[in-house]
Amino acid sequence: MPRTPVRSLARSIPLFASLLIACSDPQDLKDPPLDRADERDDSMDTRLDAALPADAAEPADAATPPDQSDPPPRVCQPQVTLTMAAPLAELRSKSKLAIEVLVTDRGGSTDPHPLRVELTKKDGTRIKTLHDADLKPGTLRIDFVPGSETDLPTGEQQIRAWLGCPASVPGMPSEAQTPLYLLRLGVTQIHVQDGEGGGRVPLLYHAVDKRSGNYFPIPKTLPTSSLNIPSGEPELDKPDGSPRLFPDKPWSDLVTPPVDGSGAVRETGETLPVSLRIGTKPDLVFTIGKTAQAMGGSQPTGLLAMSLPPIRLVVTGVPGSDAARVKEGGQVTVRLLASPVPRIQRVDADVKWHFEWLRPDGSYAVIADSEQAVTLRFYGVLGNEQGTTSPNLPWVAVVDEATQAIAGTASDAAGARAVLVQYVYEKMGLSYDRRSGASAYTRYSGTGGWGTSTFSLAEFLKRSRGRVVNCSDCGSILSTYANMIGAKSRYAIIGWNFKLNPILGIGAMMFGSPFESGRLGFSYHAVTTPDATSHIDDATLAVDGDMDPKTAPHTKLLVQSLTGDEYLTRLSPTFGSGTPAYQYKDQITNAR
């Protein structure tokens, strides 16, 4: 059957009017009226427009078979109407975008009319033919799957329909068009910011490129997570068109951030850990991508198209907000509803988000297949008591270990210190230098000889000087680990040359002397305290916790926040006679 050539444009129903009618119920987008068409006869020849009210189209009357007694139609008056469930689609979507084409003829002809439906650019250039065949008056559903196509342009395109007349009936053809916004939606970076509560706490990598002493405090401005985008390539897609994905897991190296071939820190393409004060509800700042893959290069995302309905970003678990409307290359901030770290712990949190568009009725609808996700690593800490300048900042390696050791069992400083005492004393696999009680990792200097302590923390983390330690080392380990998660801890020195009650040294199996020689005495002893020796923590030894610490039997008591006097009473039989005594009470350990 010859086709009627297209001569002029016919009226077309405004897009949003069609959508209002088609999408009055949000469920319609998931179960659009078109589905009702699917329940009817599958033949395209008999699809009716029962889904649309009578005033939805001009005209909307379903074609009816002509009465045999009526005279045959002498004029063709075709009408074509386009209706879409949504005026936009994500370029990579594999979901069907339903396009409903309503074909009528006011002249009454029921013969098949030539129908062509195309996806075109705004200037009319054909992108893809969606339908090109004759159709009897009725409704045709076309499913368009953007993700099944290659090299689609972004931005405002058009769905155009041309409806001609049967060869046997003369008449003027009809046209209709409606915009279709093809968008490439995605986020390229996420920054975790302070939000509500205590906010972020500094973190530092202590050996960039595995080079000792090459410290790197993680800047707050560095993206927490980001896509890996080689220079000159589209932001959201690889050159082959596949979407770029956020890292599948957080950066696991505790010593160095990711570096490139020259040893420079790679600032994008990975997920770095974030330390938060416990209870913080952080802000996630999303940077919206600007470019997508196109044939031979990049193209904009389409978000700059005129008349595009507003689009917002929605994080799963957080109600959507107009404040999260997106623009190309812009930023959107979403505050998490709950803290990912309610206690001192390490948490790997899955964060998912998608995009929604604003329908004419004021409600938002999900844009299919616009989801992205990332796993963020959070450390829940109490703060930072280590210091404010590198290397005396919380080290990633230490915070990671300490928060995992505490694992949510504490949410205050005293609780944290108590857990860490046990961790150092029982879980680190350390033992006391029973030969001479000499330090391997700690060095004193400063006022009076013991005023300042320097802890070779980097060497300790590698155990490069072994696992045999003394009180100075245990004090350094405990105070540093505690300070780096915000549980204040200072060291104190006890002296001089005093006797000991039987104790259980770190790594020892029985109470007694800490030394192989059997000597029950220290020349000095180092402990830790949060409050200038009012309370004492000691991970070097356990004391006898019963009523008579001088003699057997002995009851193991970890030194967790004992009062200063009780501790010395249990430590030494001569406490109260002048020695032992706290000689230094509130000293800082410097880590390097």
Place this chain on the structure above:
Amino acid sequence: MHAKHVFVKWVGLPMALALSLGVSAAPALAAPYGQDAVSPMTGSLDQEFRAAYPLDAPSSSLRLAGVALDRLRLPGLQLSSRSDDAGDEGGVLLSFSDRSGAVRALVQIAVLPDVLWARRVLGTELRGVALPLSRAFDPLLGDLAYADEGGRGTSLVLATQANIAYRVQIVESGSDVPSAASIAGLVRTAMIAGSPTYPQVTLSLPATIDAKSGAALRIQVAGGLPYTLRAEGAYVARGQSGPLVRPFAAGPITVFATVTSELGCVTVASTSSLAR
């Protein structure tokens, strides 16, 4: 007054515990140094320490250029780790491990410009030992030495020989590990007479550098000795053609280079710049 002082100290303790201990108000007796004894606190901790460890013994007049580090080979052990610091911060610390990888011995060597410095370093190292040590009079150990086990140095020797301070610590003893004193003897025999010569190092950075892109560091080390770099206010990348200093942000930057000679003389040189 002393009894009152004792009474005040017991406030806050569980009363039963205090009574069970039968706390005595009698003053402790002074006892000879090195024995199980309690000495009353006669002064500050530092004074007690200095009294226990006098550092004013006569020194050897033969100045030393350093210790031939490549000669320090401990039988049955291998060098597993090393950290270098300026002499007055401890110098070179060598870790020696057995075949299973367990660290068995530590040897620390600090080559200082003169005897006084060496004695100060010795004093610093002694402050980290909880077991009272005895003066060791074996000249093989040094012109001033303290050691465990009555000065025999089975597990620990801390000593000076002229302008060199050193420490030998047995971390895990065993029949397969020499005594600290034996290892100290190896250290002594590796000492080279002469004046210490510290490596010549020249560092330079532009007076101001770009805070985003950083700048190349120029470093010249006489003799081509290896060096390690660290920075304040920046980190150091390898760079295409040499070290590249990458600032964290705008502000002052200092870069340090640590270079150690074959005789254990450590130079820590620095240069500063301003990142904008």
